[in-house]
Amino acid sequence: METQQELDYKRIAEAISFIRENFKEQPGLDETAEHVHMSPFHFQRMFREWAGVTPKQFLQYLSVEHAKAILKTTGASLFDTAIESGLSGTGRLHDLFIKVEGMTPGEYKNGGASLQINYSFADSPFGKIIVASTNKGICHMAFADEGEEKAFAGLTAIFPNAHYSRIVDMIQQNALFVFTQDWSKLDEIKLHLKGTDFQIKVWETLLQVPSGGLTTYANLAKKAGYEGASRAVGTAIGNNPVAFLIPCHRVIKSTGEIGQYHWGAIRKNAIIGWEASHQNR
Template identity: 75%
Template sequence: METQNELDYKRIAGAIEFLRLNYKRQPTLNEAANFVNLSPFHFQRMFKDWAGVTPKQFLQYVSVEHAKSILKEQQASLFDTAFETGLSGTGRLHDLFVKIEGMTPGEYKNGGKQLHINYSFAQTPFGTILVASTPKGICYMAFADADETDAFIKLQSRFPNAGYHKMLDQIQQNALFIFTQNWGKLGEIKMHLKGTAFQLKVWESLLKVPMGGLTTYARLACSLNNPNACRAVGTAVGDNPVAFLIPCHRVIRSTGEIGQYHWGSTRKNAIIGWEASKTLLTSI
């Protein structure tokens, strides 16, 4: 006899398959709930518990993934892409892309061709850092351990067709204030991120880890109401495109070990110690 847990899993698996097969007609919450014989209220709650996102968010993600394949592989127009994805028009396609991908459909199709990115290099207590921004916010931040040319090439690989201008703008300045302890400027930092719905949720959770604080992959997974997603959380943490501002350095292993860091475990130890000392000083 099936347990309730097994029955719930089958229902959510069936709902996911239903949404994947029928996304072109954009089924409503009621339709998806009826498919698995649940009330809309219970279906919404159960789906989020198991999948980590609401049915609407999942449908949006599936729609954008399909639109991305059409734009990239078929070089279709935005109108045709919206039609093939089951959206009512290019306006909805635009809104979904900006919400989930951090860029417009046109920017995605053209590899960031319509993006204008300013970038500069700055000295921090932990080495040289490259910081890049669009008019919407910080889009990239990474330690430049080799040389500036190599660091810039890595930035370009993320947005191969964007236009680049080497200059320090106000958005970057606000972000760099974090290294000088001008915490009053932190509220002015804006970000322009590209990622999946799950990655964005993980990065948002990281932003809630306070300066001088630490968390674990398991705690992050639990904060997303998905305690079994530790491995997926770890991958999302590793894919963080904005060093330091999105504090992936504050994530350690459940054993208490510092663990790996994209920019080196030695640097991670130094950052954690620096933040702890600065936090202690401000509390005295």
């Protein structure tokens, strides 16, 4: 049975999809509310509770003009000063709390035969997720749009020989604080990832993009040390094993268009707008 948070997100996603598909007509509050079968009053209230801003303000954060402004004003410092700045706490860079440890060659090759993996399901502002951890950190996080059974099958496909327990542990609970925006409660998040050296370098570089910030594939490739390899970097981004924590949603086209996303373009729009709204509150 779906939770209220899941139902709210589905309506938010449906509204975002409707507005973006009909942006030339600039649909108003009444029209959008009618599309999601709600009264304007209740839709506006639900949207504000979810995003912290009105639907109109939210869509402004998803405009090409806004994206270009973010890229222009943050491009120089997006990576170079994020880690050195030491920013932390509520509304700041949760990325500073995250450290990456790659799996050993043995763990990588044998499908995680030596790993004990705990996993659980949780609600997020963007739908139900599966989150999994080893004793070293989060190894997997994905949106469970097709149900818990398929989400678990996706996890076991990555680590076919691991030992699994459906347990909520402290590593998972700590990581989930990022969705509350109360990062004062957040201890250090560690990631334990299965990937090539190239992939892990790209993912580490992604972690330096601050919440509310954006970058392009070309800029990410350059900062990762692979200038001119935007396509290969894009493939590594698409193979990101940890949704949201590794913020592949913050990579957009150089034109300012939001672009595609492994877990759906509408969800990418929702996450970018949600992060922007929280940075501007």
